[in-house]
Amino acid sequence: MEEKGQYGVALVGCGIVGGGTARILTQDKTFLQERTGISLYLKYVTSRNYTNARSIGIPEDLYEQDYDKVLSDPDVFVVVELIGGLTDAKRIIIAALEAGKHVVTANKALMAHYGPELFALARKKNVTIGFEASCGGGIPIVKVITDGLLANKIEAMYGIVNGTCNHILTEMTEKGESYQQALKSAQEAGLAEADPTLDVTGMDSVHKLTILGSLAFGERVDLDSIPVTGIDTLDLYDIESGKELGYIMKLLAIGQKTDKGLALSVAPAFVHTVHPLARISGAFNAVSIYGHAVGHTMYMGRGAGSSPTASAVVSDIIATALGITSKAFETLNLWPDRTQKARQLAPEDLISRYYLRFMVKDRPGTVARISSILSSNGISITSLLQKEEAKDNIPLVMTTHEARAGAVTQALKEIENLEETVSAPIFIRIIEEHPESFL
Amino acid sequence: MEEKGQYGVALVGCGIVGGGTARILTQDKTFLQERTGISLYLKYVTSRNYTNARSIGIPEDLYEQDYDKVLSDPDVFVVVELIGGLTDAKRIIIAALEAGKHVVTANKALMAHYGPELFALARKKNVTIGFEASCGGGIPIVKVITDGLLANKIEAMYGIVNGTCNHILTEMTEKGESYQQALKSAQEAGLAEADPTLDVTGMDSVHKLTILGSLAFGERVDLDSIPVTGIDTLDLYDIESGKELGYIMKLLAIGQKTDKGLALSVAPAFVHTVHPLARISGAFNAVSIYGHAVGHTMYMGRGAGSSPTASAVVSDIIATALGITSKAFETLNLWPDRTQKARQLAPEDLISRYYLRFMVKDRPGTVARISSILSSNGISITSLLQKEEAKDNIPLVMTTHEARAGAVTQALKEIENLEETVSAPIFIRIIEEHPESFL
Known part of the structure; x- marks a missing residue:
C-alpha cells in the first residue's frame, strides 16, 4: 500500500486540532522520521475551506475537496477525522474504513455514540481506529488502559476529563466567582465555547466515561445509561461550604466496580483537599485509575487545546503506522x-x-426534625454547619457517613415535605480516597 | 515456537516482585486470558530455593533449577529476570537472548549499566527486552515515552523515582523527623532496605534517569555522567527553612534539554508547594514530562512493592506476547x-x-559581606531568612534568582573562606514550574 516506511496521511478537518496536527506533521517531519524510523507525510488536507490551512502554511497543493479522490489514493494509509460532530464525521469515517484505510480521530461524541459499530466495521475491513485524542487531550490514557495496565483488574476510575468545567470550578473555588461569572471569563479566555452546553451539562464527560469505562472494565458501557449532573446548576455557596469542611469540588467521571455491577456517573463531587485530584487545577485533566495489582495510579495533562490534542493524534498515527494499534485491536478483548x-x-x-444542604426557616427544632428523618432512613451525620444569620431562611449543611443513595433520596423527599423547608435540598457526593487493594 | 495463543513464561527469581508476578500469572490466568485473548502460563520458576514459591502456592512441578533445561524448552517464549543485581542477572539475560527468548526484567541497575549492549544482542537475536518495571514500579512510564508521547520533542523530565527517599523526605517534612529517625522508621515499615545505600545516595534514581532519559531525549545517557547528591547528608533544618519559604524538598531525577546539551542530575531540590510534584507523598513516585506539543503531563503511582511492580512485569509480558514490544523496538530510534x-x-x-544556607558567627556586617560576594558573582537574592537566636553561630538562609552554577560555586568558595563562616555552605536547587512551550 505504501513505499516501505512511507506513510501518507489524509487530514479531514483543519480547525484547532487539525491545524495543530498539520503543523506537527509538516514542521516536525524530519524530527519524527529520525525518532520513529518511519516517514509520515501529509498528503491531503480536506476541509470546508482552505483559510485555516493556508494561515498555518499548508501548501495549497495538499488541499483537496474531493474526498473520493483521497480515499482512492493508495498512498493514503490513514484518514484523520478532526471535524467533530456526529453526522458528517460518521460518514467520513465509514467511507474511510470501507476504503480499507485506517482511521484516527479525536471525536469523543462519535466514539461514545457509535464506537461499537465503527469498531466492528474496522475489524471487518482489517483496519483500525485510533481514538487516543478523544479522551484526556494529550494524556495517553487510552494507551495506559489498553497496554500499560493490562495486567490489572481495574477496580475504579475517577476522571477530571473536561477542562472547561475544571477551569470554571477552579475559578469559583479560588476566586469566589459565581458560576455565571466564571463561565463568562472562561469564554473570554477561549476556554469555553460560545455555546458551552456540551461541556457544562456534563455530556462531554459522559462521552469520555463511555469510551474509557468500556475499555477499562472490559464491559460495553451504554452512553444513555450514565446518570449525569452538570456544573451549570451549582451554587457558589456549596463550593464554599465544602471548602470550609476540607473539600474541593470537581466534576468527576466515575466508574466503580462493585459486587452488584458497575457504578457509573458524571456529577460534581467533593474530594478531600489532600486527594491528588483536588490539586488538578484550571484546564488540566487527570484520571485516577485503581488496579488490583498496581494500586492507585494517576495521569495528568492538558485535556484540550490545539497542540496537546494534536500530540495524541500524531502519536496515534505513528502507533497505527508501526502496527502497534492493530496488534492490540486484533487480539485484546477490550x-x-x-x-x-x-x-x-x-x-x-x-x-x-x-454533602447535604437544606434551606429552612429559622425555627426551633428544625435540626432535630431533619436529623431524625435522616436517622430513620439509616443515614448518620459526620458534620453539621449552621451559621448564625439574621435571615428568615438559613442554610443547614451536613455531611454524612456512607449511605445508600436510595435511602438518601427517600430522606430528602421527606425533608423537602417538611413545613419549614423552603427549597429542594442539595446533595453532592463526597468521594473518599478509593482503597488500594493490591493483589 | 508456541501453540497458537499459548505463551509459556519462565520466571527467574521468586522474591518480592517475582512472587507478585507468579501470583498474577497463576491466580489471574483466566482473567488475563479473557481480557487479552492470549493464554500466558507459568511454565518454570527458577530461584535459589523453593521456599518463597511454595509459600505463595506455586506447584512444585514448576520449580526448575536447571536453567539450561528452561532455555531449551521451545514452549518458553519469555524469560522474566527478577533476581536483581548485576552479575548473575546479566548472565541469565544474555543466555536467554542467545537462546532466542524474549526477556522481561525489573532490573534498573542492569539496564542502566548494560542496556545498550543487551539491546544490541537482543536485536541481533531478533528478540526484545521489556523493562517497564525497571522504572516507576507500576507506572507505565516507559510505554508513555516510547508510545503515547511519540509525537513530542521532550523538553524536560522531572521524576520522583525512588519511593524510599520520597517516604523519608515526606516524614521529615511532615513530622519534623531527622534523617536518621525517618530512615529508621522506614526500615521498620519495610520501606527501606537494611542497607539503604543504593536508595539514599541517589544511585537508584541515577539508574532510572539513565534509562528514562535515554529514551525520552533519544540520546544515550551514560550512567557515570550524571551528577548525583543523595538525601543521606540532608539536614532537617534546611527542609524546615525551605518549607517556611513555601517549598517542599524532593529527591528529583532531572533531565532538561538546553541549547548547550542535556542537563541531567539527581539531587534533593525544592519545588513550590503548589507544584504537582510537591503533592507526591510517601512511597508514591511521579514523573513530570514536558513535550513541545503536549505541554506538561504527569504520571503517578507506586514506585515499588510486590504487586505494583508485578503489574508492570505482567503488562510487559503481554505486550511482548502481542508483538507490540517488537514493533516498537525494531522500528523506533529510541x-x-x-x-x-x-x-x-x-x-x-x-x-x-x-536555596543557600550559611552558618556564620553573629557579627555586624556579615550579611553585607555575603551579599556583596554573591552580587559580585552576578547572583541576586530573592529572599533572606535570619532569625534572632541567642547563639554564637547562626544560620543565614537565602534564595536566589536564576544563576549560573559555576558562579554559585565560585561565590560559595569565597564565602566559605570568610573569617566569620563556620562551616561549608549548603546549596540546594529550587525548581520552578517548567514553562510549557506548545507547538
Whole structure:
C-alpha cells in the first residue's frame, strides 16, 4: 500500500486540532522520521475551506475537496477525522474504513455514540481506529488502559476529563466567582465555547466515561445509561461550604466496580483537599485509575487545546503506522464491539458519602426534625454547619457517613415535605480516597 | 515456537516482585486470558530455593533449577529476570537472548549499566527486552515515552523515582523527623532496605534517569555522567527553612534539554508547594514530562512493592506476547543501542535558582559581606531568612534568582573562606514550574 516506511496521511478537518496536527506533521517531519524510523507525510488536507490551512502554511497543493479522490489514493494509509460532530464525521469515517484505510480521530461524541459499530466495521475491513485524542487531550490514557495496565483488574476510575468545567470550578473555588461569572471569563479566555452546553451539562464527560469505562472494565458501557449532573446548576455557596469542611469540588467521571455491577456517573463531587485530584487545577485533566495489582495510579495533562490534542493524534498515527494499534485491536478483548453490555449497579444501590444542604426557616427544632428523618432512613451525620444569620431562611449543611443513595433520596423527599423547608435540598457526593487493594 | 495463543513464561527469581508476578500469572490466568485473548502460563520458576514459591502456592512441578533445561524448552517464549543485581542477572539475560527468548526484567541497575549492549544482542537475536518495571514500579512510564508521547520533542523530565527517599523526605517534612529517625522508621515499615545505600545516595534514581532519559531525549545517557547528591547528608533544618519559604524538598531525577546539551542530575531540590510534584507523598513516585506539543503531563503511582511492580512485569509480558514490544523496538530510534551519546551541558553552565544556607558567627556586617560576594558573582537574592537566636553561630538562609552554577560555586568558595563562616555552605536547587512551550 505504501513505499516501505512511507506513510501518507489524509487530514479531514483543519480547525484547532487539525491545524495543530498539520503543523506537527509538516514542521516536525524530519524530527519524527529520525525518532520513529518511519516517514509520515501529509498528503491531503480536506476541509470546508482552505483559510485555516493556508494561515498555518499548508501548501495549497495538499488541499483537496474531493474526498473520493483521497480515499482512492493508495498512498493514503490513514484518514484523520478532526471535524467533530456526529453526522458528517460518521460518514467520513465509514467511507474511510470501507476504503480499507485506517482511521484516527479525536471525536469523543462519535466514539461514545457509535464506537461499537465503527469498531466492528474496522475489524471487518482489517483496519483500525485510533481514538487516543478523544479522551484526556494529550494524556495517553487510552494507551495506559489498553497496554500499560493490562495486567490489572481495574477496580475504579475517577476522571477530571473536561477542562472547561475544571477551569470554571477552579475559578469559583479560588476566586469566589459565581458560576455565571466564571463561565463568562472562561469564554473570554477561549476556554469555553460560545455555546458551552456540551461541556457544562456534563455530556462531554459522559462521552469520555463511555469510551474509557468500556475499555477499562472490559464491559460495553451504554452512553444513555450514565446518570449525569452538570456544573451549570451549582451554587457558589456549596463550593464554599465544602471548602470550609476540607473539600474541593470537581466534576468527576466515575466508574466503580462493585459486587452488584458497575457504578457509573458524571456529577460534581467533593474530594478531600489532600486527594491528588483536588490539586488538578484550571484546564488540566487527570484520571485516577485503581488496579488490583498496581494500586492507585494517576495521569495528568492538558485535556484540550490545539497542540496537546494534536500530540495524541500524531502519536496515534505513528502507533497505527508501526502496527502497534492493530496488534492490540486484533487480539485484546477490550474494544466494545467485542465485550458484553455492562452490568450496572442500580442507582439507588450506590453507597456513598454525601454533602447535604437544606434551606429552612429559622425555627426551633428544625435540626432535630431533619436529623431524625435522616436517622430513620439509616443515614448518620459526620458534620453539621449552621451559621448564625439574621435571615428568615438559613442554610443547614451536613455531611454524612456512607449511605445508600436510595435511602438518601427517600430522606430528602421527606425533608423537602417538611413545613419549614423552603427549597429542594442539595446533595453532592463526597468521594473518599478509593482503597488500594493490591493483589 | 508456541501453540497458537499459548505463551509459556519462565520466571527467574521468586522474591518480592517475582512472587507478585507468579501470583498474577497463576491466580489471574483466566482473567488475563479473557481480557487479552492470549493464554500466558507459568511454565518454570527458577530461584535459589523453593521456599518463597511454595509459600505463595506455586506447584512444585514448576520449580526448575536447571536453567539450561528452561532455555531449551521451545514452549518458553519469555524469560522474566527478577533476581536483581548485576552479575548473575546479566548472565541469565544474555543466555536467554542467545537462546532466542524474549526477556522481561525489573532490573534498573542492569539496564542502566548494560542496556545498550543487551539491546544490541537482543536485536541481533531478533528478540526484545521489556523493562517497564525497571522504572516507576507500576507506572507505565516507559510505554508513555516510547508510545503515547511519540509525537513530542521532550523538553524536560522531572521524576520522583525512588519511593524510599520520597517516604523519608515526606516524614521529615511532615513530622519534623531527622534523617536518621525517618530512615529508621522506614526500615521498620519495610520501606527501606537494611542497607539503604543504593536508595539514599541517589544511585537508584541515577539508574532510572539513565534509562528514562535515554529514551525520552533519544540520546544515550551514560550512567557515570550524571551528577548525583543523595538525601543521606540532608539536614532537617534546611527542609524546615525551605518549607517556611513555601517549598517542599524532593529527591528529583532531572533531565532538561538546553541549547548547550542535556542537563541531567539527581539531587534533593525544592519545588513550590503548589507544584504537582510537591503533592507526591510517601512511597508514591511521579514523573513530570514536558513535550513541545503536549505541554506538561504527569504520571503517578507506586514506585515499588510486590504487586505494583508485578503489574508492570505482567503488562510487559503481554505486550511482548502481542508483538507490540517488537514493533516498537525494531522500528523506533529510541533505544540506546541506536542513539548517539548524549551531548551534556557542562555542570557549571547550568542555570537554576538556589536555596543557600550559611552558618556564620553573629557579627555586624556579615550579611553585607555575603551579599556583596554573591552580587559580585552576578547572583541576586530573592529572599533572606535570619532569625534572632541567642547563639554564637547562626544560620543565614537565602534564595536566589536564576544563576549560573559555576558562579554559585565560585561565590560559595569565597564565602566559605570568610573569617566569620563556620562551616561549608549548603546549596540546594529550587525548581520552578517548567514553562510549557506548545507547538
